[in-house]
Amino acid sequence: MLLGAACVFQNQRPPLVDARIEAASRYVFRGQTMTAHPVLQPEWTVGQATKDGGSGTVGVFGNLDATDHAGEAWFDRGHAAEFTQIDLWAAYGRRFGSVDTTVGVRHYSWPNGENFPRSPFPSTSEVFAQIGTEVVGLVPTITVHYDIDEVESLYVRGEVVRTFELSNGVRLEVMAGLGWSDRDHSLWLYRTEKSAFSDLGGSIALAFDLDDVTSLSLGVHGSTIVDGDLRDWFDGRIDADVVWVSAGVSWAW
Numbered sequence: 001m002l003l004g005a006a007c008v009f010q011n012q013r014p015p016l017v018d019a020r021i022e023a024a025s026r027y028v029f030r031g032q033t034m035t036a037h038p039v040l041q042p043e044w045t046v047g048q049a050t051k052d053g054g055s056g057t058v059g060v061f062g063n064l065d066a067t068d069h070a071g072e073a074w075f076d077r078g079h080a081a082e083f084t085q086i087d088l089w090a091a092y093g094r095r096f097g098s099v100d101t102t103v104g105v106r107h108y109s110w111p112n113g114e115n116f117p118r119s120p121f122p123s124t125s126e127v128f129a130q131i132g133t134e135v136v137g138l139v140p141t142i143t144v145h146y147d148i149d150e151v152e153s154l155y156v157r158g159e160v161v162r163t164f165e166l167s168n169g170v171r172l173e174v175m176a177g178l179g180w181s182d183r184d185h186s187l188w189l190y191r192t193e194k195s196a197f198s199d200l201g202g203s204i205a206l207a208f209d210l211d212d213v214t215s216l217s218l219g220v221h222g223s224t225i226v227d228g229d230l231r232d233w234f235d236g237r238i239d240a241d242v243v244w245v246s247a248g249v250s251w252a253w
Contacts, residue, residue: 008050016047016055022217022248027063027085029074030155030179031199031223032189033238035084036071040064054094057104061087072238076115085110091128100141102130105148118237119191124150138162153184155198169209176202178226186230196227205246213253219246 021042027034045059063085070077075084091104105127113121125148132141138160145155159177166172181190181198190198205219225231225240234240 008056013049016252018045018047018250018252019043020248020250022246023066024221024244024246026071026073026242026244027075028201028221028223028242028244030157030181030189031201031225031240033071033073033242034063035065035075036073036239036242037069038066040066050092050094052094054092057089057091057093059087059089059091061085061089074116074118074121074238076112076117079112082111084112099131099133102128104128122150147185147188151184151188153188154182155185156180171207173205173207174203175205176200181230190225190230191233192230194227194229196230198225198227198230200224200226213251215250215252217246217248217250219248220244221246 019042021040024039024041026036027039027041041061041063043059043061045057047055047057049055062083064081064083065075065079066081068078068080086109087106088109089104089106091102093100093102095101105125107123107125109123110116110121113123126145127148128143128145130141130143132139139162140158140160142156142158145157147153147155157177157179159175161173161175164172164174177200178197179199179201180196182195183193186196186198187193201221201223203219203221205217208216210216220243222243223241225234231240
């Protein structure tokens with residue numbers, strides 16, 4: 001394995017490490033409110049350039065409930081200071097001309113998934129592929145997720161991002177995104193068996209570079225379920241239109 005890695009990765013260049021921790025007033029996943037109460041979300045990635053001009057990345061993400069309350073949400077209650085979701089992923093990315101491409105696999109783990117009040121939620125895995133480029137200052141991307149484990153479903157999300165340099169070390173990032181869910185994915189996450197455009201969301205975030213390594217961010221986010229049949233299930237159960245705020249600190253070296 002070590003010899004194989006030496007053939008693939010550039011050992012002349014050090015790996016790129018990115019560590020981040022974010023506090024948010026709720027956790028929303030593809031338009032579904034997982035918990036309506038505050039969370040902490042640490043994330044860590046390591047990337048290494050490959051000899052063919054691309055890069056390999058591995059990472060881990062965690063969602064830690066800050067209170068015992070979940071509200072009207074997907075997660076169950078009673079898990080203050082516990083991780084209620086842990087993701088592991090590996091990806092390979094490469095630029096072709098002005099087009100960025102990424103392929104990878106992600107494993108989603110919900111330690112308490114069998115006790116979720118809406119439906120049992122066993123851990124599962126997805127493969128994904130993303131393509132994006134820059135067009136007149138905008139960065140549109142399309143990401144295709146296919147569940148290869150529990151659900152065998154398809155979820156596609158398109159996003160557009162615009163970054164404004166406000167001053168030296170201060171940036172404003174605006175994002176808008178729309179998701180499409182096939183029948184199996186909709187039944188899994190929205191409890192409605194229908195292929196449809198599912199969630200429309202957006203965010204506005206300010207980022208401040210404190211030094212060459214450390215940056216702070218403040219964000220406001222929103223999400224809504226756009227399809228009427230999907231919204232019918234949310235009625236009286238979970239809010240289909242949500243807004244939340246976040247604050248984070250990250251270190252990159």
